[in-house]
Amino acid sequence: AQSVTQLDSQVPVFEEAPVELRCNYSSSVSVYLFWYVQYPNQGLQLLLKYLSGSTLVKGINGFEAEFNKSQTSFHLRKPSVHISDTAEYFCAVSDGGSQGNLIFGKGTKLSVKP
């Protein structure tokens, strides 16, 4: 069965600093990878996704992620964070099966401090 590991439960960072949120997944023949963001008391919003093609994926709000098949990783990065990026970030994987349900990691809480 697929699984996702988010290595950091909390990441504090100062405003305008770069940030990387780490995500590793269990290996499979083919995987489709997603990053979602969740603001307090809200649902999940899609940041970006990797389905195929270029391994560097750009998303909304200046975020990007790189798919690394050999390391089974899909780390999320942003070169300069803002206070408004404070939220919880979830990495998810789908094996593209008939139902396509997502397997989520436990999340990483990003706290951006002034």
Add this chain to the structure above:
Amino acid sequence: DTGVSQNPRHKITKRGQNVTFRCDPISEHNRLYWYRQTLGQGPEFLTYFQNEAQLEKSRLLSDRFSAERPKGSFSTLEIQRTEQGDSAMYLCASSSLGGGAVDTQYFGPGTRLTVL
């Protein structure tokens, strides 16, 4: 496109009571998913519909849980004889089965259930 909506946003109930949640997906999305998210965890898959057919159920979905999507549009999730362990955020997502290998799920704001 008004997005996925869920009602109610919050529900407080006493142990043993029944509760029902509603999800309205993005119009014309033929796939609908229910997930449960407990504190400090990522969402966990509960069940999935394609049109009105319920095609997959997780082991997490005990016999106290039932979901329907009668006309292939909105869906309801009912929990009978609620227990304190049912306290969680219940998330609904919808997607459109296109020609690609996998579709993108769009989530609603969730219904937060508290069982006293």
